[in-house]
Amino acid sequence: MSRTIVITGATSGFGVAIVREFLSHGETVIATGRNLSSRKDIFNDERNKYKDLLIEFDLDVTVESECHAFKKMLEASGHSIDILINNAGYGLFGALGNLSLDQIRHQFEVNFFGMVRVTQTLLPLVIKSKGKIFNFSSVFGFSGFPLSSAYCASKFAVEGFSESLDYELRPHGVQVCLIEPGGYRTKFGSSSVWGNQKEETYDLQTQNYQSLRNKIMSRKNYQDPADLALGVWRLSKKSSLPLRVPFGKDANATAFIRKLMPAGVLHRMSHMMFNKIFLKKINQ
16 A cells, blocks of 8 residues: 655755655655755656656745645645655754854754654644654764764754654654664765854864865765665565664764774774874875
8 A cells, every 4th residue: 555755855865865766666755845846857757757646845844834834735635644754954064163153053943943843743644644754863963073063963963852752652653763874975065064154273174074075975986875765665664663774884884883882982082083084284
């Protein structure tokens, strides 16, 4: 029997890949994203190929009125929500001294409060269908990283929210699963935002970080988001979901090391590694 899948942030990267994956299995997919109706090129092929299985809806997760309008549309059309996939988000990077408080607030407004707002609004429909909720975190949701404090903090918040929500909802037949990706070939890097304050103290670290990101993203064998999308679909078919699922070689390696190594030792080793990477002289 076909299920109904709601996906936020379905305008690029993981969101687009997940929409395509679920459609390919005959699922009804409700793809949402900011100004999605004006970006018709994204799902041109899918709109023709899958016809009535794809529904597109403009949804900015930071706007409460749009979330409520989305719920009203679902109720009016008689759609249940078998699976809610909270994927909307972006990355804010830079040293804390280079970030404005408004930038940090907006990072949380999208990555955390947007997820909370959508989940809280649609929760009655998910409970009614005894559905599943997949919340996108990151390898940075369980591991800190230099010049990523705001992004890491927003994803750490997603982790705590999701774990608590799972304990809360499982007695009502709803399961919550955290998706924790590492680096994939998406537009995440190019769409990331950097601090808008100028503090020269962090110039060397910033240059080294940007150089590292460019080097990683230029790899020919960079991980394909379609692989993650398939993994999420396979997870969605399980009768019992794990709470956390790292995706990608880097995320799995990081999760394994954190389990294996005492926290104090890992912290000291990480300091040594980060100093070597971020404090090296440019063009050395």
